Amino acid sequence: MQLLFVESVFLKSINECDLVVVGAGMAGLAAAAQASAMGKRVCVLEKSGGPGGRMATRAKEDGCWDHGAQYFTARSTEFRAQVQQWLDAGLVAPWREPIAVWDGEQLSVSRSRERYVGVPQMKSPLENRAAGLDVFYHTQVTQVQQSESGWAIETNQSQWRAPNLILALPAPQSQALLPAGSAAHALAASAIMEPCWALLLDVERPLNLPFAAAFVNDGFLSWIAHNNRKPERDTGECYVLHATAEWSRAHLEAAPEFVQTMLLEEFMRVLAHWLPCQQLPPVHVRYVHRWRFARATEHDAPAAAVLPEQGLALAGDWLTDARIEGAYCSGVAAAVGLCG
Numbered sequence: 001m002q003l004l005f006v007e008s009v010f011l012k013s014i015n016e017c018d019l020v021v022v023g024a025g026m027a028g029l030a031a032a033a034q035a036s037a038m039g040k041r042v043c044v045l046e047k048s049g050g051p052g053g054r055m056a057t058r059a060k061e062d063g064c065w066d067h068g069a070q071y072f073t074a075r076s077t078e079f080r081a082q083v084q085q086w087l088d089a090g091l092v093a094p095w096r097e098p099i100a101v102w103d104g105e106q107l108s109v110s111r112s113r114e115r116y117v118g119v120p121q122m123k124s125p126l127e128n129r130a131a132g133l134d135v136f137y138h139t140q141v142t143q144v145q146q147s148e149s150g151w152a153i154e155t156n157q158s159q160w161r162a163p164n165l166i167l168a169l170p171a172p173q174s175q176a177l178l179p180a181g182s183a184a185h186a187l188a189a190s191a192i193m194e195p196c197w198a199l200l201l202d203v204e205r206p207l208n209l210p211f212a213a214a215f216v217n218d219g220f221l222s223w224i225a226h227n228n229r230k231p232e233r234d235t236g237e238c239y240v241l242h243a244t245a246e247w248s249r250a251h252l253e254a255a256p257e258f259v260q261t262m263l264l265e266e267f268m269r270v271l272a273h274w275l276p277c278q279q280l281p282p283v284h285v286r287y288v289h290r291w292r293f294a295r296a297t298e299h300d301a302p303a304a305a306v307l308p309e310q311g312l313a314l315a316g317d318w319l320t321d322a323r324i325e326g327a328y329c330s331g332v333a334a335a336v337g338l339c340g
C-alpha cells in the first residue's frame with residue numbers, strides 16, 4: 001500500500017502545450033476556442049466532471065432545472081455572431097415566454113427583451129464547444145508557478161508546463177492561485193462576488209401562471225422560473241428559485257435544510273399573492289444548491305487582464321458585467337491579447 005502511494009505521487013505525468021486554460025465555463029472555453037483557432041496547442045483543465053461552470057443544469061429522468069444562469073442576451077457584434085452560429089446549429093433557442101416583475105403588490109408582464117437559452121440545457125453550447133477541444137475533467141489546479149521557462153501548473157493528478165496561462169475562474173478562485181503581491185492577485189482581490197442559494201422544486205399540478213418566470217423585488221427571493229417553459233424542456237413541473245444576494249450572504253453557511261425550508265415558505269407566500277383563493281398543489285424539494293461565487297458586483301476592470309510579458313491572462317464574467325455575454329467577450333479578449 002505504502003509503495004503504491006509513493007509511486008502515485010512521483011509518477012504524476014508532466015504534459016506540455018502552448019497554452020493552459022483553467023476553467024471550462026463560458027470564459028475558459030471561449031478563450032480556448034479562440035487560441036486554438038489561432039493555431040495554438042491548447043489544454044483546458046476543469047475541476048468538475050463536465051463543462052459549463054455556472055451555466056449549469058441538473059437533469060433527471062422526470063425533470064430538469066437550470067439552477068445557475070437562467071438565460072442570456074446578446075448585444076455586442078461578436079457575441080451576436082457567436083449566438084447566430086449556435087442558433088443555426090440548434091444549440092440555443094430564443095426564449096420568448098412572458099417574464100414578469102413583481103414588486104410585492106403588482107405584477108408587470110412583458111416579453112419585450114430578446115433572450116436566449118441553451119437547448120436542451122443551458123450548458124449545451126458549451127458541451128458542443130468543449131467536444132472540439134482538449135479538456136481534462138476532474139482536474140483541479142492546485143498551484144501555478146512561473147519560472148524562466150514558463151508556467152508550471154500542478155493539479156490533483158498531473159503536472160503541466162506551458163509558456164502561456166489563462167485563469168478563467170471566479171475572481172476569488174483566481175486570487176487563490178496567483179502569487180500574493182502580484183498585480184494580477186491585487187486585481188482579483190478587488191472583485192467582490194456575491195453568493196446565491198438556489199432551490200429546485202417540482203410541483204404536483206400545473207400552477208398555470210400567466211408568465212414563465214418573474215424577477216421578484218419583494219422579500220428574499222430574487223427570481224422564480226418555471227423551467228419547463230423554456231424550449232425543449234418538456235418533462236415535469238420544474239421550478240427554480242433564487243434567493244437574493246443579501247439573504248444568501250447572510251445565510252452563506254446555513255444548513256441546506258434550513259435554506260430549503262425558508263425558500264419554500266417564501267415561494268408559498270409569493271404564490272398566495274399570485275394565485276389568491278386557490279388550493280396550492282403539493283410541492284417537492286428536489287435539490288438545494290449554494291453558489292458561493294454567483295455574480296460580481298460592479299467594479300472597474302478591463303474585459304480581460306492580459307500580462308503578455310508574464311504569459312498570463314485573467315478572464316471571466318467578473319472582469320465585465322457579470323453575465324454570460326461578458327464571460328464570452330472576456331475569454332476571447334484574453335486569448336487574443338495573449339496569443340495575438
Ligand SMILES: Cc1cc2nc3c(=O)[nH]c(=O)nc-3n(C[C@H](O)[C@H](O)[C@H](O)COP(=O)(O)OP(=O)(O)OC[C@H]3O[C@@H](n4cnc5c(N)ncnc54)[C@H](O)[C@@H]3O)c2cc1C
Binds near residue numbers: 027048316
Ligand atoms: C444563480 C446564477 C444566476 C445567473 N443568471 C444569469 C443570467 O440569467 N444571465 C446571464 O447572462 N448570466 C447569469 N449568471 C452569470 C453567468 O452564469 C456567468 O456570468 C457565466 O456563466 C460565468 O462564466 P465564467 O466562465 O466566467 O465562470 P464559470 O462559469 O464559473 O466557470 C469557471 C469554471 O472554473 C472551474 N474551476 C474553478 N476552480 C478551478 C480550479 N482550481 N481548477 C480547475 N477548474 C476550476 C469551475 O468548476 C467552472 O467550471 C448567473 C449566475 C448564477 C450563479
